Amino acid sequence: METIYDVPVLLRREIEALMVKPFLDAFEKELGHEKTYEIVEKVIAEIAFEQGKDYAVVLGGNGIDALMGQAESWSANDALDVDMKVENETDCYMTVKRCAYVDMYDRIGMKDLGATLSCLRDEYFYEGMNPEIKMSRSKTLMSGGDCCDFCLRFPKQKD
Template identity: 40%
Template sequence: MNSEAPKLPLLQQREIEARIVGPLMRAFAAEFGQERTVAILRQVIGELARQGGADLARSLGEQSLEAFSRTLDRWRENGALEIDLIEQSTERLSFNVVRCRYAEMYHALGLAELGASLSCQRDFALAEGFNPEIRLVRTQTLMQGAPFCDFRFQRIGGGESTNEATSGEESG
């Protein structure tokens, strides 16, 4: 018997999570305050994303920016994201997201105020977990009302760790 759960499209997975986390967040915020609750949420989501990035690197067997860019199809499945690719090289991956069904879904669920914490912020931690030498700079998001999300990944440093995934746990 296969013990692995079937892979849901990422958009569907995020919707299931949001339908559970949203009401929990509202209840915790009423009890403990919005600021404290959102800070804890962001910390937990960041840790999960960082570990997810490390797991992704291990499953691919490498930590290069090229390998990372090949995972974009998972983000885009079922039309979840529409992107305009700007640059793709060994040192940079730059694209704009011009339609984000993740943002649309959070808005439709009445969770627009939590969408950035539940979804957008995880991109930074995912990249860091995948390879600490990959940095994401993003100055705007559709979730926050901008006309597009500007994703700019860049490989920094020059260590050998970009060629092979580590088998140990990421610190952080």
Template identity: 30%
Template sequence: MQEFPDIGILHRRKIEAEIIKPIYEILVRDYGKEVAKAIIGEAVGQAAVNAGKEFAAKEPNGTSVESFVALQHLWEQDDALKITVVENDHEKYDYNVHRCRYAEMYQEMGLAEIGFLLSCNRDSKFIEGYAPHVKLDRPHTIMMGDGICDFRYRLQVENEK
């Protein structure tokens, strides 16, 4: 993600989706939707874990809920997300997304059926790579037809892991 720092994440995801779309279509044709989705999900998920690790390596004092919150502007850039913060402290970061331009973009590109894999699935994978001691619970997503995305990040204490 560091090669083109002036390009926002929303624009990067569009470029990636333009590349992934024909790959996905060929995978569906040759192996079926289930296998195609599994392959795309695994590849994009691993890329998100790796990105999380790259970001973590740049944190001079290690990762925390606070350091993660400080990165959120990257995903919100270009009005990509309209959010309301519910709660934010050193142990948790809760917010709701009311508008998701990522979901809108994948819909417009004809990729709604894998939008979750291209975008939403990255969230839990990124935090896994960035801060394994922070967990994400997000039962609702706009991408899957819900009215909001409800992000709930929690610092895990040793006995909760």
């Protein structure tokens, strides 16, 4: 392993969650729940944005092909069961039918934080990877949905 990106994302998220939880608890005692999580969400968004930029470099691009490579990282070690459909050069749909991240947060007693520590990252990650990508999602497995339904719209390629 040469970089943090060589570590499976599922394992990284578990390590991060176990590391950050005592800090969150301490900050919550001092600042209250609302202020603590306002700060956490801002920091997670910034981290995800920067990681998206990093992945665009590592993957050598920021279009649909790079997205496919990025999806492999998140799915490593059977972490996700995803149906991916590339509709055309601008539209990609992903349906996550099973998510080991949900199971992991539940197993470590932090399911209530899973959406903040993991799902929140998605939109900011894609924005960092390509500021012109528009991501939408109406539900997540982490929040009790029957799937995660991603729609990613890429800008048209210039000729």
